[in-house]
Amino acid sequence: MNEQTLIDTARALVADDKGLLAMDESNPTCNKRFARLGIPQTEEARHAYRELIVTTPGLGESISGAILYDETIRQQIGGTPFAKALVEAGIIPGIKVDAGAKAMAAHAGEKITEGLDGLRGRLAEYKNMGARFAKWRAVIVIGDGLPSRSGLEANAHALARYAAMCQEAGLVPVVEPEVLMDGEHTLDLCLKVTEDALRNVFIQLNCQRVMLEGIILKPNMVLPGLSCPQQASVEEVADATVQCLLRTVPAAVPGIAFLSGGQTAELASARLNAMNVRFKSRLPWALAFSFARAIQQPALELWRGDEANVPAAQKALLHRARCNQAARRGEYTAAMETP
Numbered sequence: 001m002n003e004q005t006l007i008d009t010a011r012a013l014v015a016d017d018k019g020l021l022a023m024d025e026s027n028p029t030c031n032k033r034f035a036r037l038g039i040p041q042t043e044e045a046r047h048a049y050r051e052l053i054v055t056t057p058g059l060g061e062s063i064s065g066a067i068l069y070d071e072t073i074r075q076q077i078g079g080t081p082f083a084k085a086l087v088e089a090g091i092i093p094g095i096k097v098d099a100g101a102k103a104m105a106a107h108a109g110e111k112i113t114e115g116l117d118g119l120r121g122r123l124a125e126y127k128n129m130g131a132r133f134a135k136w137r138a139v140i141v142i143g144d145g146l147p148s149r150s151g152l153e154a155n156a157h158a159l160a161r162y163a164a165m166c167q168e169a170g171l172v173p174v175v176e177p178e179v180l181m182d183g184e185h186t187l188d189l190c191l192k193v194t195e196d197a198l199r200n201v202f203i204q205l206n207c208q209r210v211m212l213e214g215i216i217l218k219p220n221m222v223l224p225g226l227s228c229p230q231q232a233s234v235e236e237v238a239d240a241t242v243q244c245l246l247r248t249v250p251a252a253v254p255g256i257a258f259l260s261g262g263q264t265a266e267l268a269s270a271r272l273n274a275m276n277v278r279f280k281s282r283l284p285w286a287l288a289f290s291f292a293r294a295i296q297q298p299a300l301e302l303w304r305g306d307e308a309n310v311p312a313a314q315k316a317l318l319h320r321a322r323c324n325q326a327a328r329r330g331e332y333t334a335a336m337e338t339p
């Protein structure tokens, strides 16, 4: 393993106030989003949509890295593999390597992410295809008596095993423990559970000898549940999230890139912005983004599978990428949303 290469890649992923674009929806998830908009659920449509994203002019000015799905990294754009097309656009190619979150045995309501078996071989293959970083998502559900200690530990352990194998293969692991927004739980409970989850993750990362300077953490923001009657202000979310991260994330980690998790695109930008306005100058790590829905959704809704809508969709995609770059600088304003 070349440690310096990992460190350089991790730093590059959060440099220049850029962030990551997650475009690694599995086929079932991508198809579900297509179905809602009446887009055909075919390989051809998925290819056309991912081509639209990667060929957006100027995307590399605000996006540092893009996370691909297995199907996409094997596809080409006019004879050029997607990973190479990303590099030509100034974007570092990444790949989702987990096999999805499945029901956890003896843990009703909880999930465990699969995909460790055979991972070493798959990482080598993706590295050969041009990937420089990888992603693994663990899912943590807040509910009656959930999450359990054993659920948190098993998910943290899998994340750490994955991260160690990534670094062995020369890929920067994006470590994603996602506490879901679904439910009626309060902001305070989300803070408590996220803190517990992240503490477990860093215990396991240390046990598995993962070099913290060569990872990116991809957590949820600390939010009240979607059905919680008491919603929180942008500032309350920023304060709770940063408090949680300061308590749990070692200063050696170069960057924290949030998932959006079902927030609206505008709220995700506003909350990231508030964190950077209020805390940026005194934080040890960069606070960045690794959004899927909060970058893609407006573009997908404009595209709707119609070639004629590609320019409008690309414009919307670029707009969200730029809003989030502005949020990293603490310069995002609601005025940016009015054309």
Ligand code: 13P
Pocket (backbone or CB within 6 Å): 022, 137, 176, 259, 260, 261, 262, 290, 291, 292, 293, 294
């Ligand atoms: P969202 O930003 O849509 O939550 O997706 C991020 C992601 O990569 C989920 O694994």
